[in-house]
Amino acid sequence: MRGDAKPLVKMMQGAETRFVIPVYQRNYDWKREQCKRLFDDLEEVVHEGRASHFFGSIVSKADMERRVLIDGQQRVTTTFVLLAALCKQIEAGAIESENPEKTARYIRNQWLIDEYDEVEKLKLKLVKGDQLAFRRVVEGDSDKLVSGSNVTENYRYFLDRISGTDLTAEQLRDAIKLLEVIDISLEQGDNAQLIFESLNSTGLDLSEGDKIRNYVLMDLPEKTQEQCYEKYWNPIEVNTDYDVSSFIRDYLAAVMRKTPAIRRVYHVFREFAAGKDSEALLSELLRYSEIYRKISDGKVGSAKIDPVLTRLGLMNMGVMNPYLLSALVAYEDGTVGESDLAEALRAVEIYLFRRWVADVPTNALNKVFEMLHWDAMRGVGDGASYADAVKYALLRRDGSGRLPDDKEFRDGYERTDFYSTGRWRFYLYERLENGDSVERMDVVGMLESGAASVEHVMPQTLSRAWRNALGEHADEIHERWLDTMGNLTLTGYNSQYSNNPFEDKRDRENGFKDSHYSLNSFIASCEEWGPEQMEERYELMWERFLELWPMPSTDYVPTVREHESHGLDEDYGLTGRKLAAYSFLGARHTTKNWVDMIQGVLRELYVLDPAGIRAVATGLKFPARYFSEKPLDYGFEVGGGIWFNPGCSTSTKCDALRRVIDRVDGVEYSDLTFEVYDEKESGE
Incomplete structure (x- = not known):
């Protein structure tokens, strides 16, 4: 990888030079705010007599005379749109020019088009949705502009600014020539994805969905990229109303049974996708996105299911999407029958409404809906109907995951x-x-x-x-x-x-x-x-x-009592509960007691962030009094000479873990879950 400072327009010159925006990039999305800032800067360059104006970095990969843009498409595209607007206003006489015909021809032939190429004259190739808009902008026919495109809207904005500026066409052209960028060219062996992530790790420019699109498509051959974009990615965007980040979060929760924090969706997806075939993964994402659309529309084509699905949509509770995705996939596969699913969804509807009336905290719902379909399928394997298994899974929940009985429902009715x-x-x-x-x-x-x-x-x-x-x-x-x-x-x-x-x-x-x-x-x-x-x-x-909203009921009782699963992020009473296993950061550990659990978790956290653990242990606030920098008769070493005294209640242990996790970057309460059972069932 090598980088040089140079004027952006120097990179745009040359008869055969082309900038290509690969299909894995997002659409052009700079708005009027960014265009205003650029034009204001250009006017200041002229008025203050500056020698140059820094315009960020451009990361590209050379392919013959083509530059495939890895980063910088917003700046490059905006510059092309501005030049097209300048040409149009020169030709329309809307800006003063020393030699209108010569200046307009110079701008067009130097930077916008290759007049000798009969196939593709434009020097910028955008993704499909924006390319037609850009073509019409360069052609300059105001009657044929593509509405709804940011390319068109920003072109119109620049037309207005150019007609109102006190600069001449030549002054504005020369100011654009002073836009200087760091031209970073990738060489053989450079990892484009890692460089892209590094460049975008500190900003808010890219959504998690943007990063995932780049990850899935970037390393494919260009022709395959375009095919996969057209066949899979663009339909996925349409099916999810372009909120791909939320969709993939729900997809991951459905297939992994764990909901990532929205800011970590990309990183969790990368780990999930590692080693998988890109096209097979895109095909699965497309299928789930089609079901996602059906959830949003409340229509799967069933007279029994659609009314309930529509009502669930009116609740506007996206937390249930992981369950709905899994359940509807099973329905489409024929694993779950129509009447069974309709009855199960009705139980979910009652569960959510009763909880709302009773004002039950919602912090347990992620875990409930991550696991509900899989809990139900275990019941089906045990001989229950799918609907009965869903009802049992909801009825067995307690704490903040509970289904309010008639008394609690009535109390809520009277308070609400x-x-x-x-x-x-x-x-x-x-x-x-x-x-x-x-x-x-x-x-x-x-x-x-x-x-x-x-x-x-x-x-x-x-x-x-x-x-x-x-x-x-x-x-x-x-x-x-x-x-x-x-x-x-x-x-x-x-x-x-x-x-x-x-x-x-x-x-x-x-x-x-x-x-x-x-x-x-x-x-x-x-x-x-x-x-x-x-x-x-x-x-x-x-x-x-x-x-x-009657209280659901079922006669189903499992042949073997299942352990309950609860997260550290739930409001759940652990008194009198035995621990069978815990899962932390994706790994499951069987254990016999809570002391072994907190020892295992604290030691993993110490490896992740020794300084953070030491700060908690040596601080003045809870849970510092349970830590020591000296060996303890009753306790264990966390790491680095830091010891912990587990001689406290289970709820205190969990509160201590919450405080420690607060200090460790990249770890959430939801990364720790427990499999528990009643103490009286310890013989099972």
Whole structure:
């Protein structure tokens, strides 16, 4: 690898010189902000009489007269677009020029095109989505520009800036000639991927998906790159709405049963993909991305599955995607039947909704949904139906992974403000109104458009008429019932109802008596609206909750009791629990007690970051008092003369590990999981 400082335009000169953006690179994505900064800098170069302006580095790999860009495509592409805009404005007379025809021809033939090449005149080859836009920009026909491309938008921006600048065409051209870059050329034997990672390791330019695309495609021959991009990668981007990073995170969680932190998706993927055939891996990613799209659309083509999948989508909880990916792959493979999967998804729906109403912490859900399909398949292997195995896997969870029973569900029902429901509003009121009926009101569409809204029957602000109707305890009644299901409903006429008296809301044109919503039938039948009516409707709505979200049940009991799996990141009580094994950083270790576990984990952490462990051990805060720089009668050496005293409770050991992991870069709480069982089951 060698690097030289030189003007960027020097690299663009020459009749046969071509810049090629390989297909594994992301699309051109500089916006107006970056273009503004560049143009401002060019004006300053002229006004301040600078000799040069540093414009970053360009990393490329030579292929005859072609430069395959590894890094720097944003700067190179923007320069080409600026030059094309300058040509256009010179020819249009929108910028002063000493010799318009000569200057425009010079710019075009020196830097933009090879006038002697009848096949491909352009000196820049972008990825497919941007290449047509760039061609139209160079041609300069404003009626044929490609809309929606950053190439086009930035070209238009430069047209405006050029027409408004106080520079002449020649001054601007000469300023562009002063843009200096570090030209880094890769040589035989240089590892392009490692160099690319190093150059992009400190910035926020590239998403995890960008890095993965580069990793998968970079080392393939150029023709194969283009074929794989067209056949696999571009459809993957489309299927995932171009959020490839989130998709691959969910994919890894599905196949590895462990969810990487979003900032570590690329590194985990690299380890996962090492040694695998690139095209086979891309083919699998494409298949999973197609299922990802079906999850997003709520459509797999099944009258039984699609309604539940659609409702799960309304919950907007991406944490369940690893499970859905695994379950739908099994469904498409014929491993899980249609009715079985629909029933299992219904159990998941009930599980999530009951937890929301009961306000159960969500920190255990990653682990639940990483493992749910695989837990269920073990049950299937033990003779259970898939649906029963899923229900059992959810019912056996406790701590922050639990499924609330009817008592906890009712307690949550009584506490919850069902007016301020955030993202749950669409799901909740769609389900309450339509249930499983095939004759459906478009609740979600009307709520999204504002055609309908959630209405307080007894208004948020009590008028004098309402106070008189409610009596001397009006304030207490208002506080007790306002945001409960006893007082909330749907209407398309909220603004007209305002805080009018109940009789007016009920009897007016388009009032509750005229409403097509089933939620309003009881309200329309009431002669007045006070605490008795709100309490009666409150109980009716509770019965509706139990009907729509009943507690799942199953008769399935495993032949052999499985160990439960819990992560260090879960809110989970470990008192009275025996440890069978633990997994740390991808490796599973069988063990008989918690002391062996913390010894193994601390020693691995010490290898990763000795200074971090020593800082914790010699500090003034917890858990420093459990560490020592001298040998302990009861304890073990972590490493480097640092000892640990494990004479504390299991929960204290786990708290100590959390504090230590906080100090070690690249390690998350979720990297440590436990397989536990009840102490009374120790003989199993």
